[in-house]
Amino acid sequence: MIASVNITEHHLANGLRVVLSEDHSTPAAAVNVWYDVGSRYEERGQTGLTHLFCKLMFYGSASVGSNGHFELVQGAGGTLNATTSFERANFFETMPAHQLELALWLEADRMGSVLVAIGDTEMGWARDSCMNERRQRYDNVPYGTSFEKLTAMVYPEGHPYHHTPIGLNADRNAVTLEQVRAYFRSYYTPDNAVLSVVGDIDPERTLGWIEKYFGSIPSPGRRPPRRDGTLPDLIGRELREAVEDDVPSRAVMAAYRLPRDGKRACDAADLALTILGGGESSRLYNRLVRQDRIAGAAGFGLLRLSGAPCLGWLDVKATGHAATGALEAAVDDELARFATEGPRPEELERAQAQLEREWLDRLATVAGRADELCRFSLLFGDPQLVWSALGNVLTITPEEVRAVAARYLVRNNRAVLTYEPYWDYS
Structure with a gap:
C-alpha cells in the first residue's frame, strides 16, 4: 500500500x-x-x-x-x-x-x-x-x-x-x-x-x-524579495484577440483565472473542468464534437499554480466550415447550464475517479512520489500533505463544483483567442 x-x-x-x-x-x-x-x-x-x-x-x-x-x-x-x-x-x-x-x-x-x-x-x-x-x-x-x-x-x-x-x-x-x-x-x-x-x-x-x-555547500542567503503574484479573483472583463495564422482549422482558446492551488476551491475547479472538458465523456466533447459536429476536439484543463491564480485552459478546434462564433456560443451555453444545474451525481463520481486514478498513478512510481514530495515541501511547506491531497478531492460536493463554475467560468473572467486560417474555407 x-x-x-x-x-x-x-x-x-x-x-x-x-x-x-x-x-x-x-x-x-x-x-x-x-x-x-x-x-x-x-x-x-x-x-x-x-x-x-x-x-x-x-x-x-x-x-x-x-x-x-x-x-x-x-x-x-x-x-x-x-x-x-x-x-x-x-x-x-x-x-x-x-x-x-x-x-x-x-x-x-x-x-x-x-x-x-x-x-x-x-x-x-x-x-x-x-x-x-x-x-x-x-x-x-x-x-x-x-x-x-x-x-x-x-x-x-x-x-x-x-x-x-x-x-x-x-x-x-x-x-x-x-x-x-x-x-x-x-x-x-x-x-x-x-x-x-x-x-x-x-x-x-x-x-x-x-x-x-x-553539507559543505555554502548558502549565501541573498535573494531578491519574492515578487507578489496577488491579483483580483476575477479579471473583470473579457479580453480578446483575433489571430490569423497558418493553422489547419479555426479554433477558440480561452484562459480563466481560478483559485490558487492548495485551496479547496481549486480542487472543486479541477473537478468542474474535468466534467466539462476532461476527455471524450465530457460535456463539451459530447456537445461540440458528437452532437453539434462543429468541432474535432474540445478540452478543458487546469494549470495549478500556488503563487498566483490558477489557469483554466479551454481548447476547441473547429471542423469543416464551423465558425468560431458557433463554437463560442455552444461553449457558453454548456457553461451557463453547468453553472445553474451543477454536476449530475454520476458525473462527479466519474470525475473524482479520474483524478484519483491520475493521482495514484503518480504516486505508484518512486520518481512520481519523489516529485510530489518536493512539490508539497517546496510550495506548501509540508511533504506530509501528499497523503491528504486525494482525500480533499474526494470530499468535494456537487454544490461546491457548481458554485466555483458559476463564479469563475464566466465571460468577464476570461481571455479569448480566436484563430482563422490564412486559407479560405469557401
Whole structure:
C-alpha cells in the first residue's frame, strides 16, 4: 500500500531540506531536487533564464565534464532529466538502488560547482538549444504561441506570471555570462532547495551520503524579495484577440483565472473542468464534437499554480466550415447550464475517479512520489500533505463544483483567442 510508506524530514545546517521515503517494493531509488526559482523570479529583459539553466546544469561541473551527467547516470542503468515551470526548477534521476550514491554525488557537484564549467562556449550551446526548442515547440507549430498569448493576457504586464518559462530568444541573446552567474548564485543554493530520495534505501546511510556531499555547500542567503503574484479573483472583463495564422482549422482558446492551488476551491475547479472538458465523456466533447459536429476536439484543463491564480485552459478546434462564433456560443451555453444545474451525481463520481486514478498513478512510481514530495515541501511547506491531497478531492460536493463554475467560468473572467486560417474555407 502506498499510504503505508513512511516519510521523514531533515534539515542540513546550510538550509537544505531533505525528504526521505523508504520503499523496498522495487530495487530502485529516485532522487529529485526542486529549486525555489522559476520564471516568476525573472526580471524584464531576462526571461528564460531558468530554462537556460535547465540546459547549463548538464554541461559539467567541477568533477564532471560536459555531458558527463548523462554518461554516468545512463551508464549505471539510470534515467535523468530536468524541467522548469513558473514556480520551480527540478533535476531528477531514477537509479538502480545500489547506484544511489552516484546520483547524490552528481546533484551535489553541480549544485556546488556548476559555475566552474560555465563559460562563453557553454552559454552558446545552451542558448542554441533553448532557441531551437522554442522554434520547434512554439514558433513553428500551429497554435504554438497560444499559451504564451493567453498567459500574457490573464496575468497583466508587470505581473511575475506574465511571461512563460520558455522566455524570449531576444532576452537570451542579450543576457551576459555574469548575469547568468549572478542568477545561479541567488537561487540554486541549498537553502533554496528541497531534495527528496524515494525507494529502496537505507535512510540512515542515505542521510549520511547527503550530509557528506551536500553539507559543505555554502548558502549565501541573498535573494531578491519574492515578487507578489496577488491579483483580483476575477479579471473583470473579457479580453480578446483575433489571430490569423497558418493553422489547419479555426479554433477558440480561452484562459480563466481560478483559485490558487492548495485551496479547496481549486480542487472543486479541477473537478468542474474535468466534467466539462476532461476527455471524450465530457460535456463539451459530447456537445461540440458528437452532437453539434462543429468541432474535432474540445478540452478543458487546469494549470495549478500556488503563487498566483490558477489557469483554466479551454481548447476547441473547429471542423469543416464551423465558425468560431458557433463554437463560442455552444461553449457558453454548456457553461451557463453547468453553472445553474451543477454536476449530475454520476458525473462527479466519474470525475473524482479520474483524478484519483491520475493521482495514484503518480504516486505508484518512486520518481512520481519523489516529485510530489518536493512539490508539497517546496510550495506548501509540508511533504506530509501528499497523503491528504486525494482525500480533499474526494470530499468535494456537487454544490461546491457548481458554485466555483458559476463564479469563475464566466465571460468577464476570461481571455479569448480566436484563430482563422490564412486559407479560405469557401
